Amino acid sequence: MDHFAAKMSSEEAKAFIEKLKAEGLLTEENRIVWEMIVPERLKRMYDVLNRRTRYITVLTEGVDDPHNQSAVLRTAEAFGLQDVFVVTGKAPFRPNKFVTRNADKWLNIYQKPDIATAIKDLQASGYQVFASYLGEETIPLKEMDLSKPTALLFGNEHSGISEEAIRLADGKFMIPMQGFVQSFNISVAAALSLYDVTERARKIAGERYYLTREEKKEIYEKWMMDTLNPRVRKMIEIGAIS
Structure with a gap:
């Protein structure tokens, strides 16, 4: 603080x-x-x-870079999220305190053993899980229905989300781009996505948001x-x- x-x-x-x-x-x-x-x-x-809100949350899968781990936490805290869910990949979950600026101190961070458990637990708690994905059956971010609690899933910096995550997610979204590049770094994608969904969800959910x-x-x-x-x-x- x-x-x-x-x-x-x-x-x-x-x-x-x-x-x-x-x-x-x-x-x-x-x-x-x-x-x-x-x-x-x-x-x-x-x-x-x-x-603060639990109406919107974030789930990361296999994000190995400590800088990216940290940036997602800082972004989540900045936009008022209380909970972040993590499934580790090849590297342990070790956020960089210099990058987080102690944002993790104010969050509840839950590490899950695998992506199936993480998604199913969120769904059982009433969340719909939308995965950041560039493949088929993907909707633009602004078309995401936020009438119920929503978890945004972001994957590994290089390989994205797993096939299992794609199969289990309730939907898939993408951030439309106008240039040659096809994707953002996860920290940028998380920031853009959370800005949009928190702004819209506050209006849609009303008191349920808080x-x-x-x-x-x-x-x-x-x-x-x-x-x-x-x-x-x-x-x-x-x-x-x-």
């Missing part, structure tokens, strides 16, 4: 803390945590939380813990501070 919200007066800070209590985000149980965080940071996290009250509480508590100094966080976790 790069900056705080504007400086609050003591009266503003007190009123804001009471607001968070009323919404169930600050409780007696987590008082030891939130009392260590300045109100401006609590406000910054609160503002971001209220724009997190539920329960999801907000769970995520806000995690963010508060994660924003603390690691040594302090460890002491709270083991009960050395109470």
Whole structure:
């Protein structure tokens, strides 16, 4: 998180803390945590939380380049996604902290053992899975139906998505291009795609686009813990501070 919200007066800070209590985000149980965080940071996290979504998510398959892994995470966080799903390829999943700029700190990242499990789990959770693909039966990105929760699937930098992913996906999409090149780098494709689908999905889904009250509480508590100094966080976790 790069900056705080504007400086609050003591009266503003007190009123804001009471607001968070009323919404169930600050409780007696987590008082030891939130009392260590300045109100401006609590406000910054609160503002971001209220724009967060699980309506749109990203699934990557076999993205081996750490730079690309990192860029996708940073892009997903920037557009307000909360969850990213990963199926590793030949290389382990090791995002570059310099590239992510700590974006992964604010995300829930789920690693799945294989693409079939990943797609089927998403579908079982109510998502339709659309794969970025240049073959047959592919629709332009802007024609994608976003009336239900949607996961965008992006594949390996060189070979794209697997045949199994193509078979299991609910649909396939492409970003129309006007030049000689046929495809974008995955980080660019993810950025262009997420800009379009998040803009449209917010309008289509309305309140369904945003997190539920329960999801907000769970995520806000995690963010508060994660924003603390690691040594302090460890002491709270083991009960050395109470």
